[in-house]
């Protein structure tokens with residue numbers, strides 16, 4: 001299915017886009033993240049910690065999705081001080 | 082309280098004179114004096130928060146100076162908490178500033194934050210932040226997470242049982258403990274300023290934003306709504322593993 005993905009933070013710089021449409025073979029956010037990371041291997045290292053939301057609410061990779069949902073993908077939480 | 086010294090900020094309707102009086106009765110605890118903690122302490126003392134404890138165990142190092150604007154080269158090698166206490170007490174003698182030399186551990190954190198209205202995160206590691214999160218949720222004390230990396234900063238106010246806690250978003254927190262964290266020198270004061278604004282709003286009983294992210298290089302300000310995770314082992318199930 002096709003899923004609309006909004007990007008936050010430096011993921012916008014990496015892709016040069018605010019929004020993407022990804023073709024996903026699967027029905028969870030994990031599938032979306034995998035497709036996205038495959039296209040941008042530079043972020044493979046942080047894949048596990050990518051922040052995701054569905055329809056504007058933070059969620060986890062196992063959340064199921066359907067066509068029409070808007071997913072956001074953001075870089076992980078930062079820890080310096 | 083000398084109302085006159087705050088005249089210009091009392092004119093701001095979001096704060097006003099009533100708010101200023103409320104702030105003068107509040108107690109804030111800042112854990113960690115890095116780029117965030119030092120700048121947040123500086124801001125809150127000037128703003129007129131009644132009393133502020135600043136907890137840190139480290140000495141000032143030359144590599145701190147690019148991001149901690151209140152210190153100078155002469156402070157090198159001295160205890161950050163003690164120099165900060167001295168400097169900030171001179172800034173505002175109406176505020177009680179206490180620099181406390183302490184490395185925060187599971188044994189001492191509860192007593193350190195006992196009377197806090199809000200705890201500010203000035204740490205540079207997730208281990209201590211999760212400790213703060215647990216003690217805050219357990220004792221129903223609000224706290225404000227803030228973190229920085231390169232040109233990006235994040236802030237999230239946490240009101241136990243009302244807003245998501247740090248554990249609710251732990252899936253998105255890397256457990257990286259390696260190496261020095263790169264930070265542009267002018268980033269921390271900006272993120273500290275956002276952290277302090279959220280602190281003032283908390284102290285005045287106002288609504289907070291969710292997770293705020295600011296990229297100072299690309300001038301990008303973003304905010305993500307986050308809902309509490311009812312299954313969260315900390316704020317949902319109240320299983321405190323660290324304290």
Ligand SMILES: [Zn+2]
Pocket residue numbers: 245246247248249250310313314315316317
């Ligand atoms: Zn939680």
